[in-house]
Each structure stands twice: as structure tokens, then as C-alpha cells.
Amino acid sequence: MEKAKIVNLDTNEEVACLFNPNEYTFQRTNAWTQKKVKGENVPDLEFGGGSSATLKMNLFLDTSTTGGDVRDTIKKVRKLMDIDEKAKDMTTVKGRPPMVEFHWGKIWTFKAVITSLTEKCTLFRDDGVPVRATLDVTFLQAKEGGVYEAQNPTTLGNSGYKRRVVNEGDTIDWIAFDEYGDSAMWRYIADTNNLDNPERLRPGQVLAIAPSP
Numbered sequence: 685m686e687k688a689k690i691v692n693l694d695t696n697e698e699v700a701c702l703f704n705p706n707e708y709t710f711q712r713t714n715a716w717t718q719k720k721v722k723g724e725n726v727p728d729l730e731f732g733g734g735s736s737a738t739l740k741m742n743l744f745l746d747t748s749t750t751g752g753d754v755r756d757t758i759k760k761v762r763k764l765m766d767i768d769e770k771a772k773d774m775t776t777v778k779g780r781p782p783m784v785e786f787h788w789g790k791i792w793t794f795k796a797v798i799t800s801l802t803e804k805c806t807l808f809r810d811d812g813v814p815v816r817a818t819l820d821v822t823f824l825q826a827k828e829g830g831v832y833e834a835q836n837p838t839t840l841g842n843s844g845y846k847r848r849v850v851n852e853g854d855t856i857d858w859i860a861f862d863e864y865g866d867s868a869m870w871r872y873i874a875d876t877n878n879l880d881n882p883e884r885l886r887p888g889q890v891l892a893i894a895p896s897p
Contacts, residue, residue: 692764693795694771695782699760702812703744704788706880712737712825736825738788739794744881748807748815749871755805755814760819783826796823806883818881824840845893849888856882863893872897 688701703745714734743761747754769779800822809817848859856879860869874882876894 686789687787690761690764691785691787692814693746693783693785694768699764701743701849702746702757703882704878704881705741705743706878706884708739708741710737710739725727727824727864738799738825739796739823740820742880743819743821744813744874744879744883745773745817745819746807746817746871748860749868751809751813751815753813754817758803758817758819761798761819762801765801784823786823795827796821796824796825799824847889848893850885854885854886854887859885859891 688704690699690701691697692699713735717730717732717733718727719730720727745754745757747757764784765781767779768782771780782796784796784798786796798821798858800820802820803817803821805814805817807815847864850859856870856873857867860873861867863869864872870882873891873893874881877891
């Protein structure tokens with residue numbers, strides 16, 4: 685299963701997402717000016733040009749099974765908002781943050797800059813080191829384009845997989861215990877279903893349960 689990643693287009697360095705996004709929000713607007721027409725109820729519209737699209741997503745990070753510091757990954761994303769003196773802005777000729785590309789297989793690519801990053805750590809080791817976090821990331825389109833292609837057949841079509849509907853009160857670790865007899869298998873379920881934030885299961889959500897590895 686291919687992992688989503690954020691690529692620094694200035695250096696070609698990659699930041700791999702620990703979990704693929706479960707959803708994202710894409711927004712684009714056009715500028716129209718209303719020109720009043722005497723004697724008419726509806727004004728004429730004059731197109732004023734397009735605007736950059738925005739892409740917003742929530743990335744789930746978890747290193748609890750390895751015990752590593754989740755901030756190591758957070759720092760890599762945060763660095764994509766730092767000014768790079770070697771990357772000159774064409775207008776000001778001063779340093780700027782890098783251009784990036786959100787890349788997820790052949791399903792979606794988005795060339796942009798990161799305009800907003802909110803970090804929230806939610807689980808810690810006994811010594812205070814965070815091992816779980818969510819990142820709210822906003823990308824602003826820098827170049828026209830992007831790739832939309834037909835997605836691969838759903839995981840549920842694979843041999844040996846079964847369908848499980850999430851009920852009210854279900855948690856992913858409980859489902860893992862119920863299906864595999866081991867609550868630690870929640871990561872396996874999360875990977876199978878490309879869950880961005882496994883803590884946010886919705887009643888009625890359908891999960892693919894893969895054969896035990």
C-alpha cells in the first residue's frame with residue numbers, strides 16, 4: 685500500500701505520512717463582479733479571474749508501538765514552512781519557504797505551499813515524550829494542475845477480506861481485539877483502510893478487515 689507523502693520541490697526531500705489521509709477538503713473560488721444594468725433585476729457578471737485552490741487535511745501520527753518521539757516527524761513537516769535563503773522569491777529576490785507537492789500514488793498530486801500548520805499531541809510516554817499527534821495542514825495551490833485518476837478496486841474486493849460496520853461506541857483497538865484477539869492490531873486495521881485518524885471512527889463507517897498476517 686503506497687503511503688502519501690509531501691515532497692519539498694526545491695530539495696526533493698520527502699516527508700512520508702505515517703498514515704494515509706482518511707479525507708481531505710478541496711476548495712476553489714472564482715472572482716465575479718456584479719455590474720448593475722438599469723431596468724434589469726439581474727446584473728451582468730464580469731469574470732475577474734480565478735484564485736488558488738486550498739487543500740486541507742488532518743494527518744495522524746503515531747509512534748507508540750516503537751516508542752519513538754513523534755516530534756521527529758512533526759519537525760520535518762514544520763521545516764516545510766521555514767524560510768530557505770537559497771530559495772529566492774522571483775519578485776522580492778529574498779528567501780522563501782519551499783514549494784511542495786502533496787503526492788499520493790496516481791490518485792492525487794497537488795503543487796502548493798503550506799500556509800497553515802496546527803499540531804496537537806495526544807499521547808505521551810511516562811517521561812513526557814509525545815508518541816501520538818494530529819497535524820492540521822493547509823496547502824495553497826501554486827501551480828495549475830493535479831492528477832485525478834480512477835482509484836484501484838476497493839480493498840473489500842480482495843480475497844479473504846471481510847466487511848465490518850462501525851457501531852456507536854466502537855473504538856479501533858476494541859475492533860482489533862474483537863477481530864484478531866489483540867488490541868495492538870489496530871495499526872494493521874488503520875493501514876488496511878488508509879485511516880488518517882483512527883480515533884475518529886464514525887457509526888456506519890465500513891472497515892475492511894484483512895486476513896490475519
